[in-house]
Each structure stands twice: as C-alpha cells, then as structure tokens.
Amino acid sequence: MSKYYVNKFLYTVDRDPELMKRYAEDPRNLVATWEQSIGPRLIGNDVEESTVVALTDHEREALINHDYVALFEMGAHFFLNLTMYIGIFDEPYIQKSGPLSFQREFAAKLQHWKGRDYPTVEV
Amino acid sequence: MPPKQQMPQAPEWKRKVEAYRETLAAAKPDILVMVGSDHFHQIFLDNCPQFLIGKAPRYDATFYNEEREFGIPKYVLEGDEDMSRFMHQSLMDQSFDFAFSNELKIDHSIICPIITVRPQNDLPVVPIYTNIFAPPLHSPKRFYELGRAIRKAIEDYPSDKRVAAIGTGHLSLELGGPRQFMETGPDPVFDRQAIEWLRTGDVDAILANVTHKSMVESGNATQGFLNFILMLGVAGPEGADYVDNLDLFHTMEAYFTWYPKEQAA
Numbered sequence: 001m002s003k004y005y006v007n008k009f010l011y012t013v014d015r016d017p018e019l020m021k022r023y024a025e026d027p028r029n030l031v032a033t034w035e036q037s038i039g040p041r042l043i044g045n046d047v048e049e050s051t052v053v054a055l056t057d058h059e060r061e062a063l064i065n066h067d068y069v070a071l072f073e074m075g076a077h078f079f080l081n082l083t084m085y086i087g088i089f090d091e092p093y094i095q096k097s098g099p100l101s102f103q104r105e106f107a108a109k110l111q112h113w114k115g116r117d118y119p120t121v122e123v
Numbered sequence: 124m125p126p127k128q129q130m131p132q133a134p135e136w137k138r139k140v141e142a143y144r145e146t147l148a149a150a151k152p153d154i155l156v157m158v159g160s161d162h163f164h165q166i167f168l169d170n171c172p173q174f175l176i177g178k179a180p181r182y183d184a185t186f187y188n189e190e191r192e193f194g195i196p197k198y199v200l201e202g203d204e205d206m207s208r209f210m211h212q213s214l215m216d217q218s219f220d221f222a223f224s225n226e227l228k229i230d231h232s233i234i235c236p237i238i239t240v241r242p243q244n245d246l247p248v249v250p251i252y253t254n255i256f257a258p259p260l261h262s263p264k265r266f267y268e269l270g271r272a273i274r275k276a277i278e279d280y281p282s283d284k285r286v287a288a289i290g291t292g293h294l295s296l297e298l299g300g301p302r303q304f305m306e307t308g309p310d311p312v313f314d315r316q317a318i319e320w321l322r323t324g325d326v327d328a329i330l331a332n333v334t335h336k337s338m339v340e341s342g343n344a345t346q347g348f349l350n351f352i353l354m355l356g357v358a359g360p361e362g363a364d365y366v367d368n369l370d371l372f373h374t375m376e377a378y379f380t381w382y383p384k385e386q387a388a
Contacts, residue, residue, distance in 0.1 A: 078299030103304040110301035
C-alpha cells in the first residue's frame, strides 16, 4: 500500500484544471497517464524521476472508480479526498439535488465509521 | 450575491465580521503577523515543515482549486522582509526550528482573515504556517509556546511600528468523514467549552484537557484548534477583550481579540 502515492495523485490532479477535467471525464485513462508520466516525477521538477513508489491494484481501482469511501478506508488524506471529489461531483449534485447534497451523501456512505477510530491519515 | 441566494446566516455573519474587523482597526496596526496553515496547496507530503515563515517581499494568494471550491479571488499581499528576517532569527534563537520560504503563495487560511478583517489589504504581512493536519503534529503545549515566542519577537522588534498578530484555526470540524456538513459542528459541547477556555485565557485547562486524541474525537479536522492555542500563547494567559461566535451550518465560528494589557484600558 502506498498512501503517499495515492495522496500524490490527489494532490497533483486536484491542483490542475486540465487534469481535473480529464479525471472527471475519463478516469481510467487519466490514472494510466498519471502513473506513466506524472506520478513518477519529483514534485516541482520535471526532469527528475522517483522510483520509490507505485500504486497497488486496490488503490488504482479506487482512483479509477472515484471511490472516495475506499480511499477514506485506506487512509487517504481527508482534505484531499474531500476536495477532489467535491471538484468532480458538487456541481452535478447541486443541479440535481441542491447545495451540499454531494457532501451529505459522502458523509452518509461513511456512517459505519461513526464512533470508531478512523483509518489514520499518517503516511 | 442576491439576498435570496445567500445562506440564512449571511446578514448576522456580516454584522459579526464587521464588528470583529473594528477590533483590529482600533489597534491601528502597521504590520500583520498572520498565522495560518497551508492545506496542501504549496506544501505537500514530499517536504512538509511543522512550522514555516514567509520571507518574501510580497505574496500571491489563492490557488486555482480554492477559487474553484470557495470562489475566493486572487490577491497580492505586501510582505515585510525586515520583520520576517527578525521574526525568523528570534524564533530560531528561542529554539523553534523554522523552515522558511522566499516564494510562498498564500492559501485561504491567511487570505480569508484578510478579506474579513482587513479587506482593504493595505498592510504588509509576515506569514507563519503551522502543520495542523499532516500527522505527527506538535503538541498543544508546543503550539502555546510558539505563540509566546512570537509575542516575544514582536515585543523585541526594534521599531515603533505597531504589530498585530492574526491567526485562524477551527473549533470542532469534520472534513471527508461521516460527521461532515451536519447542521452543527461535530462536537458543539467541545466548541462551547473551547470558547470559554479562550474567553478566560485558561491555558492550564486547555493543556490539561486537549490532546490529539481528544481533538480527533471531536472531529477529524479539529486539530485546527492548535492555532487557537498558539494565538492564546501570543496573548498570554489573559482573558480576551472581545469574544463572539456564530453557529454556521457545519462548524462554529469564534472570534477573539486580545489587546496588550498596557493598552487595553
């Protein structure tokens, strides 16, 4: 498991409008592109590559499926996990069901964690 | 935004923020020391300082994803390199190993208080960032002591300029978890207790009761309260001169002002 690399995906995609658009529209392709040419770059350096980390199959599938519940459960950082999927789902949910409807569905899907220790976000 | 599209608390929120803004104006500050926390905008887990000070001549503000999510416009804030340099050296001399940045883009933790308490954005700033959400985090006591050290640096600054310190944090807050975006914050009991501790300047009670475990139990993002503890450190163990709060739909906002006692009168 590489929590760090999952967070790196969320961080680098969420901050870039073009990558966000591609991740919303075609997540499988964007995740493949990211693993090949974006994830391995050291942050802030387009020349140097890092060979330290890789996504597991479970992590890759969670990212491809926009599966924020699985990401929460594997300890992806709560702020990145929320911001990313607000970026993708907030607008369509507002159109359909009103303000904060996505955020409340997100919370509802995690109700089984209420009162328990959440998976740690420490990397 | 037209009144009908505003949240119901909007008029009250506006009133409270304007009243709070006056408490800063009354201090007639020349420089603002701004305490906030980057939310994975410039700082990430590849290189993550516990405490960092900005030392730039000016600071751009607001990232694309904050404009997208919160609708916050772009700003440029003037810096004060002299004060930054003095503050950095003083904090190092007081055993705080500060990281520093000469090219720091400011996020909502610092630009939101500028928008609310100094919207004319006419004063130079010294930004200080704390790590409040990438564990392991420093202890509540360490945050309080950092506040004391910032206060000492301000007192020692060889200038007749008037310095105000402004910090932002949270009371109980949940983000990306099962208790997010409820009708109240995740732990209103903690919120009321925390406001009372800060109102009375009761740092002993805070340090006796607030731990990382207790904060996380109050909401997974409640460690933003560490910045309130830091700000009590700047003030010292004193009762606040101004206290207000507002229940917003998913968190309690609280506003405190302390004046240096010789000027409070």
